[in-house]
Amino acid sequence: MTEHDRLVCERLTKSYRSGFRLGPLTMEVATGVTCLVGPNGAGKSTFFRLAAGVDRPSSGSIGVVAETGGAGLGYLPQEPKLPNSATCEEFLHHVAWLQRVPRRDRAGAASHALDQVGLSDRRNARIGTLSGGMRRRLGIAHALVHDPLVLLLDEPTVGLDPRQRIALREAVAAVSRNRIVIVSTHLVEDVRGLADRVVILGEGQVAYDGDVASLEAHATDDAPGDTDLERAIAVLMTGASE
């Protein structure tokens, strides 16, 4: 049997007093990019907080099974707080320390992470001077600096212009080899540009789980959208919220 790394959810649930409940979810997420798609309030951020260990499940479990030697987890929350007065390099050096990267490896780890997200030429720039797109990519570098097996990116393309979105997608694609990457997004073009696998969430339940090609087959002629992928996502998101 070949070894493989995966994030495993077993009957995972999270309930809030508001009445919202995520799950029960039973699934495995392998290496590559999985896009988590769903309308506002579907439970995407709830899932990320459970996966990141920031919140605890109400029942069931979520955890990583690592068989090939990888370890660690990087999490870019929806609204990351970045220290504006630090330089990119200072910040990543600090994060490397927090993530227990050995002292001798910290400078290399910071510079490698900047390189991976295309920000090497901004290493000495103060974070407060970066554009929105650069801040997002720095957020990814921060989640990556300790070379984690699992990378969780909660809506990394929100608020970016088309050119910045392309740069961000390239950065995600570049770091996704041999890593479990989960990206939440509202944008169909992110799904097309990034996803090896798509999980559509609606009201805490999985409405679709599969690849992009099979997803397109769910499109119907009367659904809104310009492409089969848009129409299919619209059909599945509507079905999930009914």
Ligand SMILES: Nc1ncnc2c1ncn2[C@@H]1O[C@H](COP(=O)(O)OP(=O)(O)OP(=O)(O)O)[C@@H](O)[C@H]1O
């Ligand atoms: N800490 C919390 N306490 C109570 N209710 C919460 C909490 N966090 C989220 N919720 C509720 O749980 C539901 C799912 O929220 P969540 O943020 O996970 O959705 P989402 O899919 O990430 O939405 P969006 O796309 O708007 O970010 C919503 O109804 C939300 O109001």
